[in-house]
Amino acid sequence: MRTRREQPIQIKTPSQLAAMREAGLVVADALRAAAAAVQPGISTAELDAIADRVIREAGALPSFKGYHGFPATICTSVNDQIVHGIPSRQTRLAAGDVISIDCGAIVRGWHGDAALTVGVGPVSAELTSLLAACERALWSGLAQSVAGHRLTDISHAVETSAQASGDYGIVQEYVGHGIGSEMHMDLPVPNYGKPGRGPVLVEGMALAVEPMLVLGRRQTRLLDDGWTVVSADGTRSAHFEHTVAITAEGPQVLTAEDGGTSGFARLRAEGQQAQQARQADAAAGPARPAVAPVSAGARARD
Numbered sequence: 252m253r254t255r256r257e258q259p260i261q262i263k264t265p266s267q268l269a270a271m272r273e274a275g276l277v278v279a280d281a282l283r284a285a286a287a288a289v290q291p292g293i294s295t296a297e298l299d300a301i302a303d304r305v306i307r308e309a310g311a312l313p314s315f316k317g318y319h320g321f322p323a324t325i326c327t328s329v330n331d332q333i334v335h336g337i338p339s340r341q342t343r344l345a346a347g348d349v350i351s352i353d354c355g356a357i358v359r360g361w362h363g364d365a366a367l368t369v370g371v372g373p374v375s376a377e378l379t380s381l382l383a384a385c386e387r388a389l390w391s392g393l394a395q396s397v398a399g400h401r402l403t404d405i406s407h408a409v410e411t412s413a414q415a416s417g418d419y420g421i422v423q424e425y426v427g428h429g430i431g432s433e434m435h436m437d438l439p440v441p442n443y444g445k446p447g448r449g450p451v452l453v454e455g456m457a458l459a460v461e462p463m464l465v466l467g468r469r470q471t472r473l474l475d476d477g478w479t480v481v482s483a484d485g486t487r488s489a490h491f492e493h494t495v496a497i498t499a500e501g502p503q504v505l506t507a508e509d510g511g512t513s514g515f516a517r518l519r520a521e522g523q524q525a526q527q528a529r530q531a532d533a534a535a536g537p538a539r540p541a542v543a544p545v546s547a548g549a550r551a552r553d
Protein backbone atom coordinates (compact mmCIF):
# COMPACT_ATOMS: atom_id res chain seq x y z
CA MET A 252 0.00 0.00 0.00
CA ARG A 253 2.83 2.40 0.74
CA THR A 254 4.22 2.14 -2.77
CA ARG A 255 1.24 4.09 -4.11
CA ARG A 256 2.08 7.45 -5.60
CA GLU A 257 1.70 10.34 -3.19
CA GLN A 258 -1.45 12.46 -3.17
CA PRO A 259 -3.34 10.76 -5.98
CA ILE A 260 -6.48 12.66 -5.06
CA GLN A 261 -7.05 15.98 -6.87
CA ILE A 262 -6.68 18.99 -4.57
CA LYS A 263 -9.16 21.81 -5.17
CA THR A 264 -8.73 25.53 -4.62
CA PRO A 265 -11.39 27.35 -2.60
CA SER A 266 -12.97 28.73 -5.81
CA GLN A 267 -13.08 25.23 -7.32
CA LEU A 268 -14.75 23.92 -4.17
CA ALA A 269 -17.22 26.80 -4.42
CA ALA A 270 -18.18 25.62 -7.91
CA MET A 271 -18.53 22.07 -6.57
CA ARG A 272 -20.79 23.42 -3.81
CA GLU A 273 -22.97 25.07 -6.45
CA ALA A 274 -23.12 21.79 -8.37
CA GLY A 275 -23.89 19.96 -5.12
CA LEU A 276 -26.81 22.25 -4.35
CA VAL A 277 -28.20 21.72 -7.85
CA VAL A 278 -27.98 17.96 -7.27
CA ALA A 279 -29.74 18.37 -3.91
CA ASP A 280 -32.54 20.34 -5.59
CA ALA A 281 -32.91 17.79 -8.40
CA LEU A 282 -33.00 14.87 -5.96
CA ARG A 283 -35.52 16.61 -3.74
CA ALA A 284 -37.80 17.33 -6.70
CA ALA A 285 -37.53 13.79 -8.07
CA ALA A 286 -38.04 12.18 -4.66
CA ALA A 287 -41.07 14.39 -3.98
CA ALA A 288 -42.66 13.12 -7.20
CA VAL A 289 -42.24 9.45 -6.23
CA GLN A 290 -45.68 7.86 -5.98
CA PRO A 291 -47.44 4.75 -7.21
CA GLY A 292 -47.97 4.86 -10.97
CA ILE A 293 -45.26 7.36 -11.92
CA SER A 294 -42.66 6.13 -14.41
CA THR A 295 -38.96 6.40 -13.81
CA ALA A 296 -38.70 8.34 -17.10
CA GLU A 297 -40.97 11.01 -15.58
CA LEU A 298 -38.66 11.25 -12.56
CA ASP A 299 -35.74 11.64 -14.97
CA ALA A 300 -37.49 14.50 -16.78
CA ILE A 301 -38.10 16.29 -13.47
CA ALA A 302 -34.45 16.06 -12.40
CA ASP A 303 -33.25 17.09 -15.85
CA ARG A 304 -35.45 20.20 -15.81
CA VAL A 305 -34.21 21.27 -12.35
CA ILE A 306 -30.57 20.87 -13.40
CA ARG A 307 -30.93 22.77 -16.68
CA GLU A 308 -33.06 25.56 -15.16
CA ALA A 309 -30.21 26.10 -12.70
CA GLY A 310 -27.84 26.59 -15.63
CA ALA A 311 -26.01 23.36 -14.86
CA LEU A 312 -25.48 20.20 -16.92
CA PRO A 313 -26.27 16.61 -15.94
CA SER A 314 -23.11 14.57 -15.26
CA PHE A 315 -24.63 11.24 -16.22
CA LYS A 316 -26.20 11.95 -19.60
CA GLY A 317 -23.88 10.52 -22.24
CA TYR A 318 -21.38 9.30 -19.63
CA HIS A 319 -19.98 6.17 -21.34
CA GLY A 320 -23.24 6.26 -23.29
CA PHE A 321 -25.62 6.39 -20.30
CA PRO A 322 -28.91 7.62 -21.81
CA ALA A 323 -30.45 9.59 -18.91
CA THR A 324 -29.93 12.33 -16.33
CA ILE A 325 -30.50 10.15 -13.26
CA CYS A 326 -30.11 6.49 -12.41
CA THR A 327 -33.32 4.93 -11.08
CA SER A 328 -32.82 1.58 -9.39
CA VAL A 329 -35.99 -0.12 -8.14
CA ASN A 330 -36.19 -2.86 -5.48
CA ASP A 331 -33.51 -5.51 -6.21
CA GLN A 332 -31.77 -3.07 -8.56
CA ILE A 333 -28.83 -1.65 -6.62
CA VAL A 334 -27.33 1.01 -8.90
CA HIS A 335 -27.22 2.31 -12.49
CA GLY A 336 -30.84 1.50 -13.37
CA ILE A 337 -31.97 3.25 -16.56
CA PRO A 338 -35.12 5.40 -16.40
CA SER A 339 -37.87 4.08 -18.63
CA ARG A 340 -41.44 4.93 -19.60
CA GLN A 341 -42.25 1.26 -19.06
CA THR A 342 -41.03 1.15 -15.45
CA ARG A 343 -43.85 2.38 -13.23
CA LEU A 344 -43.51 2.46 -9.46
CA ALA A 345 -45.87 0.49 -7.23
CA ALA A 346 -46.82 1.01 -3.59
CA GLY A 347 -44.29 -0.68 -1.32
CA ASP A 348 -41.39 -0.43 -3.81
CA VAL A 349 -38.12 1.23 -2.92
CA ILE A 350 -36.26 3.34 -5.47
CA SER A 351 -32.70 4.64 -5.46
CA ILE A 352 -32.28 7.92 -7.34
CA ASP A 353 -28.70 8.85 -8.23
CA CYS A 354 -27.89 12.24 -9.74
CA GLY A 355 -24.88 14.28 -10.83
CA ALA A 356 -24.56 17.86 -12.05
CA ILE A 357 -21.78 20.03 -13.49
CA VAL A 358 -21.25 23.74 -12.75
CA ARG A 359 -18.35 25.52 -14.50
CA GLY A 360 -16.76 22.13 -15.14
CA TRP A 361 -17.03 20.88 -11.54
CA HIS A 362 -19.18 17.96 -10.43
CA GLY A 363 -21.51 17.04 -7.57
CA ASP A 364 -22.85 13.50 -7.13
CA ALA A 365 -25.43 12.19 -4.66
CA ALA A 366 -28.06 9.50 -4.28
CA LEU A 367 -30.89 8.58 -1.96
CA THR A 368 -33.37 5.74 -1.60
CA VAL A 369 -37.03 6.29 -0.76
CA GLY A 370 -40.09 4.13 -0.34
CA VAL A 371 -43.04 4.40 -2.71
CA GLY A 372 -45.61 5.20 -0.06
CA PRO A 373 -45.25 3.26 3.20
CA VAL A 374 -42.85 0.32 3.03
CA SER A 375 -42.29 -2.66 5.32
CA ALA A 376 -40.46 -2.28 8.63
CA GLU A 377 -37.68 -4.42 7.19
CA LEU A 378 -37.17 -1.99 4.29
CA THR A 379 -37.48 1.06 6.53
CA SER A 380 -34.65 -0.35 8.65
CA LEU A 381 -32.57 -1.13 5.56
CA LEU A 382 -32.87 2.44 4.28
CA ALA A 383 -32.05 3.90 7.70
CA ALA A 384 -29.04 1.59 8.06
CA CYS A 385 -27.66 2.61 4.66
CA GLU A 386 -28.11 6.32 5.30
CA ARG A 387 -26.54 5.98 8.76
CA ALA A 388 -23.57 4.12 7.23
CA LEU A 389 -23.13 6.97 4.74
CA TRP A 390 -23.06 9.61 7.46
CA SER A 391 -20.68 7.49 9.54
CA GLY A 392 -18.29 7.55 6.58
CA LEU A 393 -18.77 11.25 5.92
CA ALA A 394 -17.95 11.97 9.57
CA GLN A 395 -14.50 10.44 9.03
CA SER A 396 -13.80 12.73 6.05
CA VAL A 397 -11.45 14.82 8.14
CA ALA A 398 -7.98 16.21 7.39
CA GLY A 399 -5.35 13.95 8.95
CA HIS A 400 -7.46 10.81 8.73
CA ARG A 401 -6.70 8.14 6.15
CA LEU A 402 -8.92 7.17 3.24
CA THR A 403 -9.93 3.77 4.60
CA ASP A 404 -11.01 5.30 7.90
CA ILE A 405 -14.07 6.26 5.86
CA SER A 406 -14.45 2.72 4.47
CA HIS A 407 -14.14 1.16 7.90
CA ALA A 408 -16.66 3.53 9.45
CA VAL A 409 -19.20 2.72 6.72
CA GLU A 410 -18.74 -1.03 7.22
CA THR A 411 -18.78 -0.88 11.01
CA SER A 412 -21.97 1.16 11.01
CA ALA A 413 -23.70 -1.14 8.52
CA GLN A 414 -22.72 -4.24 10.52
CA ALA A 415 -23.97 -2.67 13.75
CA SER A 416 -27.34 -2.02 12.08
CA GLY A 417 -28.04 -5.58 11.01
CA ASP A 418 -27.01 -8.57 8.96
CA TYR A 419 -27.01 -6.74 5.62
CA GLY A 420 -25.00 -7.51 2.52
CA ILE A 421 -22.45 -4.73 1.98
CA VAL A 422 -21.83 -4.41 -1.77
CA GLN A 423 -18.15 -4.59 -2.66
CA GLU A 424 -18.05 -4.38 -6.48
CA TYR A 425 -19.28 -0.76 -6.57
CA VAL A 426 -17.65 1.87 -4.41
CA GLY A 427 -17.28 5.59 -3.79
CA HIS A 428 -14.71 7.70 -5.59
CA GLY A 429 -12.76 10.90 -5.83
CA ILE A 430 -14.67 13.67 -7.59
CA GLY A 431 -13.93 17.14 -8.95
CA SER A 432 -13.20 18.12 -12.55
CA GLU A 433 -14.53 14.67 -13.46
CA MET A 434 -17.29 12.66 -11.82
CA HIS A 435 -15.21 9.55 -11.20
CA MET A 436 -11.62 10.17 -10.15
CA ASP A 437 -8.96 8.50 -8.04
CA LEU A 438 -9.16 7.03 -5.53
CA PRO A 439 -11.86 4.42 -5.04
CA VAL A 440 -13.58 4.64 -1.65
CA PRO A 441 -14.62 1.10 -0.66
CA ASN A 442 -17.46 0.54 1.77
CA TYR A 443 -15.51 -2.03 3.77
CA GLY A 444 -12.03 -2.74 5.04
CA LYS A 445 -9.49 -2.00 7.71
CA PRO A 446 -8.92 1.57 8.88
CA GLY A 447 -5.66 3.50 8.64
CA ARG A 448 -4.79 2.69 5.01
CA GLY A 449 -4.51 4.75 1.86
CA PRO A 450 -3.53 8.40 1.55
CA VAL A 451 -3.85 10.89 4.37
CA LEU A 452 -6.82 13.19 3.76
CA VAL A 453 -5.90 16.84 3.30
CA GLU A 454 -7.85 20.04 2.79
CA GLY A 455 -9.13 20.50 -0.74
CA MET A 456 -9.88 16.85 -1.45
CA ALA A 457 -13.41 15.86 -2.38
CA LEU A 458 -14.89 12.38 -2.28
CA ALA A 459 -18.18 10.72 -3.13
CA VAL A 460 -19.08 8.25 -0.37
CA GLU A 461 -21.83 5.82 -1.40
CA PRO A 462 -22.68 2.67 0.53
CA MET A 463 -25.01 0.10 -1.01
CA LEU A 464 -26.69 -2.41 1.31
CA VAL A 465 -28.69 -5.49 0.38
CA LEU A 466 -31.24 -7.28 2.56
CA GLY A 467 -29.67 -10.60 1.64
CA ARG A 468 -26.21 -11.43 0.33
CA ARG A 469 -23.79 -8.82 -1.03
CA GLN A 470 -23.17 -10.44 -4.42
CA THR A 471 -24.35 -8.56 -7.51
CA ARG A 472 -25.24 -9.31 -11.12
CA LEU A 473 -25.19 -7.04 -14.20
CA LEU A 474 -28.30 -7.12 -16.39
CA ASP A 475 -28.12 -7.52 -20.17
CA ASP A 476 -28.62 -3.76 -20.68
CA GLY A 477 -24.99 -3.43 -19.59
CA TRP A 478 -25.84 -0.92 -16.85
CA THR A 479 -28.34 -2.14 -14.28
CA VAL A 480 -26.77 -3.85 -11.27
CA VAL A 481 -29.08 -6.12 -9.27
CA SER A 482 -28.63 -8.21 -6.16
CA ALA A 483 -27.73 -11.76 -7.18
CA ASP A 484 -30.21 -13.24 -4.71
CA GLY A 485 -33.04 -10.92 -5.76
CA THR A 486 -33.41 -9.22 -2.38
CA ARG A 487 -34.00 -5.51 -2.15
CA SER A 488 -31.32 -2.91 -1.69
CA ALA A 489 -30.57 0.65 -0.64
CA HIS A 490 -28.05 3.22 -1.88
CA PHE A 491 -27.19 6.60 -0.36
CA GLU A 492 -24.47 8.99 -1.51
CA HIS A 493 -23.06 12.43 -0.81
CA THR A 494 -20.12 14.40 -2.13
CA VAL A 495 -17.96 15.67 0.74
CA ALA A 496 -15.05 18.13 0.81
CA ILE A 497 -12.25 17.94 3.37
CA THR A 498 -11.91 21.45 4.80
CA ALA A 499 -10.23 23.21 7.71
CA GLU A 500 -13.66 23.37 9.37
CA GLY A 501 -14.22 19.61 8.98
CA PRO A 502 -16.29 17.69 6.45
CA GLN A 503 -18.42 19.92 4.23
CA VAL A 504 -21.15 17.86 2.59
CA LEU A 505 -21.41 19.63 -0.75
CA THR A 506 -24.61 17.86 -1.83
CA ALA A 507 -26.48 18.47 1.44
CA GLU A 508 -28.47 21.68 1.52
CA ASP A 509 -27.17 22.60 5.00
CA GLY A 510 -23.64 21.34 4.32
CA GLY A 511 -24.22 18.32 6.54
CA THR A 512 -25.12 20.04 9.82
CA SER A 513 -28.38 18.19 10.42
CA GLY A 514 -27.05 14.86 9.13
CA PHE A 515 -24.10 14.91 11.51
CA ALA A 516 -26.34 16.04 14.40
CA ARG A 517 -28.66 13.09 13.74
CA LEU A 518 -25.70 10.69 13.63
CA ARG A 519 -24.43 11.98 16.99
CA ALA A 520 -27.89 11.72 18.55
CA GLU A 521 -28.32 8.15 17.32
CA GLY A 522 -24.87 7.26 18.66
CA GLN A 523 -25.76 8.66 22.07
CA GLN A 524 -29.06 6.76 22.11
CA ALA A 525 -27.27 3.51 21.25
CA GLN A 526 -24.72 4.11 24.00
CA GLN A 527 -27.45 4.81 26.55
CA ALA A 528 -29.26 1.63 25.51
CA ARG A 529 -26.05 -0.38 26.00
CA GLN A 530 -25.52 1.18 29.44
CA ALA A 531 -29.12 0.42 30.42
CA ASP A 532 -28.64 -3.18 29.26
CA ALA A 533 -25.44 -3.48 31.28
CA ALA A 534 -27.10 -2.05 34.38
CA ALA A 535 -30.11 -4.34 34.00
CA GLY A 536 -28.28 -7.60 34.44
CA PRO A 537 -25.24 -9.75 33.80
CA ALA A 538 -23.04 -8.54 30.99
CA ARG A 539 -24.36 -9.64 27.63
CA PRO A 540 -22.15 -9.72 24.57
CA ALA A 541 -24.03 -6.85 22.96
CA VAL A 542 -21.35 -6.17 20.37
CA ALA A 543 -20.23 -9.76 19.84
CA PRO A 544 -22.04 -10.34 16.53
CA VAL A 545 -20.41 -7.24 15.04
CA SER A 546 -16.84 -8.01 16.07
CA ALA A 547 -17.28 -11.66 15.16
CA GLY A 548 -18.40 -10.57 11.70
CA ALA A 549 -15.46 -8.21 11.36
CA ARG A 550 -13.04 -10.99 12.28
CA ALA A 551 -14.60 -13.33 9.79
CA ARG A 552 -13.96 -10.83 7.01
CA ASP A 553 -10.37 -10.04 7.96
Ligand code: MG
Nearest residue numbers: 353354364365
Ligand atom coordinates in the same frame (compact mmCIF):
# COMPACT_ATOMS: atom_id res chain seq x y z
MG1 MG B 1 -23.89 8.89 -7.77
Ligand code: MG
Nearest residue numbers: 364459461492
Ligand atom coordinates in the same frame (compact mmCIF):
# COMPACT_ATOMS: atom_id res chain seq x y z
MG1 MG C 1 -20.88 8.35 -7.23
